[in-house]
Amino acid sequence: MSAAMDRIVIVGASSAGLAAAETLRREGYAGTITLVGDEPHPPYDRPPLSKEILSGAWTSDRLALRTSADLDALGLDTRYGRRAVRLDLHARSVHLSDGSEAGFDGLIVATGVRPRHLPGERAHVLRTVDDALALKDRIGPDRHLVVVGAGFLGAEAAAVARGLGARVTLLEPAPVPLAHAVGETVGQALSRAHLDHGVDLRTGTAVSEVTAQGVRLSDGSVVEADDVLVAIGSHPNTEWLEGSGLTVDNGLVCDEYSAAVGATGVYGAGDVASWHNPLFDTRMRIEHRTNATEQGMTAARNLLGAGRPFTPVPYFWSDQYDMKIRAFGYLRGHDEVRIVQGDLAERTFLAVYRTGDRLSGALSVGMPPKAINTWRQSIAVGAQWADAVSTAAA
Template identity: 70%
Template sequence: MRRIVVVGASAAGLAAVETLRREGYDGTLTLVGDEALPPYDRPPLSKQLLAGEWDADRLPLRTPADLTALDLDLRLGVAATGLELTERTVALADGREVPYDGLIVATGVRPRRLPGEGAHVLRTLDDALRLRDRLAPGRRLVVVGAGFLGAEAAAVAWRLGARVTLLEPAPVPLAHAVGTEVGEVLTRAHLDRGVDLRCGVTVTEVTEGGVRLADGESVEADEVLVAVGSQPNTEWLDGSGLPLGDGVVCDAYCEAAWGSPRPKAGGVYAAGDVARWYNPLFGVSMRIEHRANAAEQGMAAARNLLRPEARKPFAPVPYFWSDQYDMKIQAYGFPRGHDEVAVVDGDLAERRFVAVYRTGDRVSGALAVGMPPKAVRLWRQAIAAEARWHETVRRRRPPGSDFLQIT
């Protein structure tokens, strides 16, 4: 295998090319990215950078010297526009084609938008800088969507003195992911600070002076941030033969071409936010939009591509974190669709607790707010070991603490 192409120059793509070189690959290695900037870190965009605590020069994931040492055929500022499996070529927006023997798709996601013009989104460095320049004391900001991204941006805007309205279609923000009671705890952090949080409302349109709701009401704003989820960047793969469905559909090894005719040589793998792969630890297909997963999956895909005879399933315990106001939120596992949640340490009312989640008869997730990292890492081990719920929850409950079953 003398030519490997990685499409997507963010965390997953960078991890892939670094792993390939570290594992001894010395052939041509092309890294394609649609942004003109070299790989940079995205989580700080809605936190430190938006708050003005960091400048943009703190975001690059590697120095220029580090990238030079990788000896890359670096194609930045040009998007991939098509894939030909039989000929094993990637078409680029500049009209060129890049041949490959092995390919890793790491094209990430883009923000969903609403009808109307003038709203901000928050995915790229330019997005964050544009919004930061518009935030100031007394400015009215409407944030559409109270998920983790919208909540983080609302918290930063509040700290900067903006008057924040947070609009959410669900009755309780994040309840689908963390449960109603935990979602209500996170919600109160906004209400306690005077954020105008409105749940159960649907925004139908961005207007010149704010947004319009489904019931016809207008909410005025100087700036609007839309944070209503994302879409995998797979359009460039339409008609390629790769299996697509809310991302690039992969097997447990992150191979993307398993459901279609395989190339004659080499394989096609996917990693990061764009990859929907079968995680054997949980027995489900999942697509994870978290920074840690992107890097880990980029490494796994690179190893499996390079040494297919020694492939290993990618079976991580997903991890993410979020900073909102004075809350540090950490979570492990895959609690979506859980059957039960219980607080095993701390107190919900104090916004300092560890909650664990049951799916079937096993521990499937854990979330901590305001707790030391070790308090939730213990539960990561239980999730990885596929620990049974009743015996594990009771055995690991801290001595003297109350066990609170929520649902």
């Protein structure tokens, strides 16, 4: 660590930013840490928004990632409710939305993502606690919710709404939901769960805008609804980095150490970071909670001089109805998917994924954690596909 690194600024006060701050202190950094967050809340957990908060199983006070005492112990200069609007690398300063600045010797960018929108002003999105609470108050029996987008977020919200007795229409432009991520076979199995629970799932259906009555489809017809949730993906929050000299391309472009391309002493972490993962020899940007925490820790250590590549086996989970879905690895762009345990029709199975000649991922539905954990280790060591599946068949 440079002796001149007296001030570190972390832009983004969610799981990646908090993990970075905690790691800096744990590694012995005693300088000033400024934590900037565009929401007025201290760091909180986002995965429960589409499940426990939307269903009413939790109140919002359970979302806090740390207690007030834990945060106070970190000795942070917190700037909540202020958004980064510009980065001046020459002056080593972050300009904030209230007109103030935060000077730095080292910077960690963890600004996350924001939801994509459709034309029209009546739709809900689901990114913040305020979003979740606003939608929660609108769901119940005798209400009709249209969900645009049958990815994991949209599917979770649809499942919760059905559990609360709402009528749900789930609209997806692709022929098979999630096929791009998990493959057509698995995507079809997950889709059947929605049909079995009474969701009106319409695939191959594109939405052009949100209207006062509901949504207008690309063919001009209208699906009426009491409320509309748009869950069609996200944009990385990188606009404030434009003109800074950093490389931005579907996120902040970073190397295998999570160091930003185009600057020294700047690192990326979490949903906003697009980095080269040597384990899979590909560039990836992962929008999952576990990755955000792990990359925040790595970015902090490497800012202090550790020099360790960030080579995780990505992990995500999803809860839909009675299905617990878990996945390890990098499933996108796979060449083959094979069911090695269980039964697709029963929605209790384990699927493994091949990219080239190696095992690249595994996904389980309704299986105990140990069923997939052994596959995680095989992915982590770069196991050859033929060896992995032959061992499973033995």
